Amino acid sequence: MKRQAYIAKTQEERAVLREILRCRDIHSQIISERMTRMRERFERTGKQPKTVWLDTALGIFSQRALEAWVRLQDLGVISKPDELGPYPMSASVFERCLTPPKYRIRxxxxxxxxxxxxxxxxxxxxxxxxKVLDLSPGTCANHEILSARGHSVTLADYWDRNSQTTSFQPFWTHYNVHPLYFDGRVLPIPLPTAEHDLVLCHQAINFYANPPQYLEYIREICRLAKTKVIIIFNASEDQETGQRNQDIPDLSLLNGWNHQITRCPETYLPTVILEKCEYQLT
Structure with a gap:
């Protein structure tokens, strides 16, 4: 199902969208220049790059940011004006940032x-x-949101022994955070049992394991939590049929945990909420 772009309907929504687009425009030029160099490099090597409609793509994600703002208002969660501002990073820092361009839009x-x-x-x-544990924190958005509300946030990320850095390093430097590294391919995860009230694993479990191993890894992630675990999956694509799979295992095999299968409200990706049986799902 094709997703329709959200259109600003009120004067307040149009003002919010202008702020979001300002963040997009700050870095769109440097990203465009980088894409041009990538195309030139691919042409020299004889390989054709994917067609990237950068301005269109960044515009789409700006509209999706506005839609999230509107839905938060409906839920009674008010966003602060400073959350609409750009990252205070120089263009040279973002030039070294290897994340997809959408993540430059704070x-x-x-x-x-x-x-x-x-x-x-x-x-x-x-x-x-x-106490919150964020596995593979990416741009540290959860860290900023939760820390501002007085929660204790622990960041832990997959350690790739073949890489000396991460594409999200500019964000980690900006927030002055130092995530705990762990080898996602090896269990157990070297973190204490039931130390955190909430454990987040957003679009990361596929970096730790293949779908046949997901149940084992979900059980290990649950070990780290006192109360609740949220796992958002990256839907995989079947190489033969082209169909996108949910890859969610039989969660009834997790003793002591209630589960709810739903979808992410922003990406529509399959999502699992797990909560210990003595607690009620919110």
Whole structure:
């Protein structure tokens, strides 16, 4: 199903969209120049790059950021004006950043993760001083949102022994965070049992394991949590049929955990909410 772009309907929404587009425009030129160099390099090597409609793509994600802002308003979660501002990073820092261009749009990062939290873990906006573990934190959007509300956030990321750095390093430097590294291919994950109230694993489990191993890894992620686990899957594509698979294992095999299968409100990716049986799903 093709997703329709959200169109600003009110004066306030149009003002929000202008701020989001300002963040997009700050870095669109340097990203465009980088894509031009990539095309030239591919031409020299005889390989054809994928066609990238950069301005269109960035415009789409700007519209999706606005849609997330509107849905948060409907949920009663008000976004602060400074969440619509750009990253205070120089162009030279972003020139070295290897993440997809959409992640340069700070409101997109923050509003997307805030909508996920408001949908799947609304308690973070009501309860004080929760301990949260964020596996593969990416742009650190959850870190910014949760830390601002007084929660204790631990970041841990997959360690690739073949790489000396990560594409998200500019964000980690900006937030002055130092995630704990672990080898996602090896269990157990070297973190204490039931130390965190909430464990987040957003679009990351496919980097740790293949679908046949997902149940084993989900069980290990649950070990780290006191109360709740949220896992958002990256839907895989069947090489023969081209169909996108959910790859969610039989969660009834997880003893002591209630589960709910749903979809991410922003990406529509398959999502699992797991909560210990003595607690009720929110």
């Amino acid at each position: 409101p997109y990062n923050l509003l997307r993760e805030k909508l996920r939290l408001a949908t799947f873990a609304p308690e973070v906006f009501d309860k004080p001083s929760l």
